[in-house]
Amino acid sequence: MEKDNEIKNTDACDFDIAAPDAGAMIESLRAFGYDLPTSIADLIDNSISAGAKNIWLKFYWNGENSILSLKDDGCGMSESELVRAMRPGSRSPLEERDPEDLGRFGLGLKTASFSQCRKLTVATRSTGQNIAIRCWDIDQVVKTGEWRLLKMTIKNMDSYFSDLEKMEHGTTVLWENIDRIVINTKVDSKRDHKLFLERVDSVKYHLAMVFHRFLERGRLKIWINDRPVEPWDPFLKNIKATQLLNEESLDITRKIFINPYVLPHHSKIDDETHNSAAGPKGWNAQQGFYVYRNERLIVTGSWLGLGFKKEEHYKLARIQVDIPNSMDCEWEIDVRKSIARPPTFLREDLKRIARLTRERAADVYRHRGKVIARASASNFVYVWEKR
Known part of the structure; x- marks a missing residue:
């Protein structure tokens, strides 16, 4: 009732029509x-x-x-x-x-x-x-x-x-x-x-x-x-030496899927593939999160303001994030669909995933692409405890 009265009072106010020029x-x-x-x-x-x-x-x-x-x-x-x-x-x-x-x-x-x-x-x-x-x-x-x-x-x-x-x-x-x-x-x-x-x-x-x-x-x-126009895959999924660490689903009210990848060391791929994988901005600039909205890429390599810097040792780390369009407000998608900011309730999870992916990328970088021995026969390398 109070809300209805507020609306009636507003309607009764004098006003000007301030249409934009x-x-x-x-x-x-x-x-x-x-x-x-x-x-x-x-x-x-x-x-x-x-x-x-x-x-x-x-x-x-x-x-x-x-x-x-x-x-x-x-x-x-x-x-x-x-x-x-x-x-x-x-x-x-x-x-x-x-x-x-x-x-x-x-x-x-x-x-x-x-x-x-x-x-x-x-x-x-x-x-x-x-x-x-x-x-x-x-x-x-x-x-x-x-x-x-x-x-x-x-x-x-x-x-x-x-x-x-x-x-x-x-x-x-x-x-x-x-x-x-x-x-x-x-x-x-x-x-x-x-x-x-x-x-x-x-x-x-x-x-x-x-x-x-x-x-x-x-x-x-x-x-x-x-x-x-030929597609450019940021994650080199068709290259054997590419490591998919483990898909993670953050199931709140709407699912967000995260796939962390560590790309191969230069010694594991030919020069043409290496040059192509560098992307439009170069290897260092293309590291980080890749945020997709309905499979359309919004963010093309960014640590999303989570406190990480783009450095040479981490250039092989690229993380795919899929969000639905129902989360546009939470991710602050802009008009150009070129900026996305993670909501507060996801930041700690994203930091954890970024930190572990960067560590694995640094290992590959320093060991010239040497594959780290797996502790199990699993198809995936679990770099965090799965609960």
């Missing part, structure tokens, strides 16, 4: 801290959630007029669903989501795109529906001061979206005026073109790492400029 707000949405690889990974999350099996990325070099497109064969959207998807904050992070959903804030498509381009166009069709197209043009929003989501037709955009006419369902995302990527570049500059291609490579390496479990199991195929 459209131009200022949309410019602010560009500053969420995305880089090119993380922004494209956010788009691919949407494609996977839509059931896509194939994703085609195209980078078109044309100096400051360069564009980027992403096409998938997911279920697509109706026109009303597209309008909702294009609305900033289309879903509350407090809403209960499907256990397989990779989204969270209802912001990813917009903030990821705005961080890289000033014009975002999405064309989509679901089974039995016509193609629907909507466009955010930041310059138009700033000029008019209104949230004008532009309606486009296939005639306006035929060269970019014509493939959708041949597909039963799917979605294409187009980035134009990609100022954060190609500002002040010239189409005939070899240096600028080379830098553009290096950015494309950074996207390839990032996607190979973030979605490696989807790629390994054949659930997803990604092409960049018609070349397939």
Whole structure:
């Protein structure tokens, strides 16, 4: 009863409608801290959630007029669903989501795109529906001061979206005026073109790492400029000398699965495998925890603020952690899905596992990969007492 009275009293108060300025707000949405690889990974999350099996990325070099497109064969959207998807904050992070959903804030498509381009166009069709197209043009929003989501037709955009006419369902995302990527570049500059291609490579390496479990199991195929993206496995699971210490399940209300790995010493693998296993950031930087949310990699090598430093002797230690999307709040998953912080009730367990994995990694490092004799015939090496 008291709560009802509080609500009634609040409703009776005088108030102002303090709607945000459209131009200022949309410019602010560009500053969420995305880089090119993380922004494209956010788009691919949407494609996977839509059931896509194939994703085609195209980078078109044309100096400051360069564009980027992403096409998938997911279920697509109706026109009303597209309008909702294009609305900033289309879903509350407090809403209960499907256990397989990779989204969270209802912001990813917009903030990821705005961080890289000033014009975002999405064309989509679901089974039995016509193609629907909507466009955010930041310059138009700033000029008019209104949230004008532009309606486009296939005639306006035929060269970019014509493939959708041949597909039963799917979605294409187009980035134009990609100022954060190609500002002040010239189409005939070899240096600028080379830098553009290096950015494309950074996207390839990032996607190979973030979605490696989807790629390994054949659930997803990604092409960049018609070349397939090959998965990058941080744990070298197919290498005989890799040690899986023991899977542990922390069963609170929702299960968290932890698999600590110690990778082989350089002397146990060939140079090509060793160089590949170093990852995008190098051996020392890639050590630590790898946090997965619904098999999508969130954290790519970090000791998660647990008090451990990245040092040479521990570079072979990599620990896989799987969490469900129902624990987003506890792990403080951010909008970009690139940061995770372990909840207080898990920190001591994670410290214990990290400490023991680091010790084993240091032993392998110092003994040039010598396998430590096992005390039992078990398939696993139990480095802590199992209870």
